Amino acid sequence: MTADPDPPRWTVPPAEYDDVALALDGILDEVRVTVPAAVVSSLASSTAASGGGGRDDGATDSATDDAARRIKVADLTDQEGTPVARLTVTERSRTAEGGWKLTGTVTPLAAREDGVFAHLHLPPAVVRERFAGRKVAAVPLDAPLDKAALTALTAATRAYDVTVLLPLVGAGSSRIVSAHALVRATVVAAELLPGETLVVPVPLARREDPAEDTALRTRVAEAYGGCVEFPLTSSAAAGGDYPEPIAAIVAAEHPPPHRQGLVVFFTGLSGSGKSTLARRLRDVILERGDRTVTLLDGDVVRQMLSAGLGFSKADREANVTRIGFVAAEVARHGGLAICAPIAPYADTRARVRQMVAEAGGAFVLVHVATPLAECERRDRKGLYAKARAGLITGFTGISDPYEEPTDADLRLDTSVMSVEEAVGRIVDLLTARGWLRPDSSPAGVARR
Template sequence: MVSANRRGSGPRSGAEHVDTPVFTPGPDGLAHLELILNGTYPLPGFMTRTEAEAVSRDARLPDGRPWPVPVILEVPEELSGADRLTLTDPEGAPLAGLSVTEHWRDQGGGHRLAGAVRLLRPPTYGVLRELRPSPAEVRAQRELEPSGRPLLAVVTDRPLHHRALHQIRAESQTLGRAYGEGERAEVLVLIDTGLEDEGMAPAVLAAEPLLPARTSFVVCTLPRTADRSRGALGGVWGPREVGLAAHVAAAYGATHMMAVTDGEGLDVERVMARRPPLTVLAPEPWRHSAAQGLWMPLTQVDPTEARAELTDAQVETELAHGRELPAWFTPARVGAELARLRPARTKRGLTLLFTGLSGSGKSTIARGVCDGIRRSGRSVTLLDGDVVRRMLSSELTFSREHRELNIRRIGYVASEITRHGGVTVCAPIAPYAAGRAEVRAMVEEFGDFFLVHVATPLEVCEARDRKGLYAKAREGKIPEFTGISDPYEEPQDADLVVDTEGITPEESVARVMAALREGGWLPDHDG
């Protein structure tokens, strides 16, 4: 969000500033900003080009200090010349004043601003705000009851199943042995989740009774670096992001850290080579012994009886079809919370996005699919491309910028319906891959996304041209017409491809309905 902040509400430094621009950073920018402002980062603000490039290249700042990831602020072109900004949260509340010392561009041409930030008011935006104390507050609380024992930070954005819980208890016991028989290190669970979405935090908190007695919880939001992909049940971490987690954990007073990942293949040596400020542990692998019905260190389990935990894909499949997770894999409390967070797909919000050329049959198929979904007993909303243009985007042109804005509006409406468990069927042309990806990201924060590419060839679409649009586009009367004078970027990530050439609309609808039933979003039979 960009706007002009008039007299009286901008950051001050001596003389009163007029027309200080106001800017809401993106998710990564907000994550960095909060970690700067609350003292987690030992940095005054956002990095210069020299600093960012040194960190990317060497995992060090120019002064030699180890640091794992660039801390950058991306801004739109119209703000690239600003000498100060007021940075706000997504609701417009001022968070910090930025004194710009450098404008620079990355290799992709993106605009960046560097400079120190000054706190204007403590943040109030974001989920689980009551679990977001500053590092100084956590350290002060520990100083009130000093034990002298190590503090093991467990950084996770995924549920704690039996394997991880056994590893945490074992590492806590090992670290505490130096302080007496039966002693354990204290444990701080750092739950990484977004500012707008609780993610897996409730499932992590559900494991509290199974963790060591002196365990506390803190919620924070780490930026999503290129090393890390995001799944429904947690992320896949790379060395840079584990390194960042180590710096965050150290700020909270931790002496040791372990990251809970989707497996046991974390390359701790690569992480430690970057000189993190604490010891990053590589927990001993554990397996479930099918014969004894116990989780045990891998070295104590007969290889023929060893059973690894379920993969994320297997967990998602079980949850999607409403099946209870097995007790050997996860505690009942965690399983119940996961079932609430990831309900069966028949109860989960869903957005279907139909994309294809004008005349491909998108709207016809979408209406038929809506009828079928309705008959199955689920509520459904149709966002047809032409109707949305009239009702939500009548002021927009067909420029690329406005087409992307139109798709963004559709995505926002669809994500809100998805958030509340409804089904949305969208049928715009959606010609650009970036716009479709943005809609997918918005929707998948709250539910499921299913992309259908109606891949009817251009010549067939043109032959069906009831409105005469292609003819006008060929004559130059309609500029920027998709497929003629403007590109259509075919999806590479479609969940289903339907070519309507040579088949009836009913057959196309049946293909989509069959895919939805097979995926578990609809009952096996219509109601």
């Protein structure tokens, strides 16, 4: 069989990238990867352009199916686009969403240089060779070891010459601490265990199915030279009784709420009062002095981050997603971001909520539910009048949708409450949930 002269290439998502790494290390026999729709349609279009016929963009549905079926070899790249592995396809299948998955074997194209504690990485073959002739206990870990787990592990590995600790750092692998902290905590644990130890991070991505996770962990342990009877998923939970140096690593990842990343996200019609409340909230928090604040106001964002975007559904989604991305990064570092776009679509707001959660931040949705009639009466910028006159099309609330949130943490109607009252309600909520400290407000500042 001859390989395609110029195989298609694409960037695989993190979990698939982790599987590729495990397959290159010989832990998995095969990988199963998703073919991006754009890759299939561009293959189909290029066939059509060379005489295959098709729809406007040159690709019919059967042409895209044919194109996916014709992929025999593909180059899989890392996030920067560097090809890391060549896939030789053994099987193809359709996904429920109508896309394609390819299964196959991989060969290396470039050494994987990135990843969590990459310098500690050792392939199983190297570890087995290093400890040849010795009795090796290999223990996958997805949580920091607490005192009880360390005692159990010490007992379980007593009869072994070497203990290889395998912190699982693949996509979605640890729910208690970050992958980096898990490796740090494991390095500390290794020093607390008797006998010879080695720490090797393994990028095993978490599956949906716990049985599959367990089977894969056993496979990882066996690849590294042996498996001991030890609960593969550590029973340790956040708040477990950890030895001091591990406790410090876990605690650093679980700051008290007033130092946790937080996004306060205002949504509401134009003129509802989002910017006014967002600015006042920022000032109140700065006056209290307990947190720094990044304000991502709708108008300012549109000049900076979203210059050039208009008000079509796609442009609004892009604008709000960009705001969410920046806010999530602020939250990732323990900051407080206040956002104030109209954000008319529930899906986009949910996506922002998700991005913030993935960055480890908390998310508070404030619906500024001032009735349209009052927003229109205010009409500070004269835009409602223009929208009514048909001079502006697709104006939110007049000729474009606003999907009322059903998941708001607070609903504030500024036609019946003052700015100070509304901001006071938000401060009360943030304080009740611990994101602001109750004792840091100089009397009378929050409510004048």
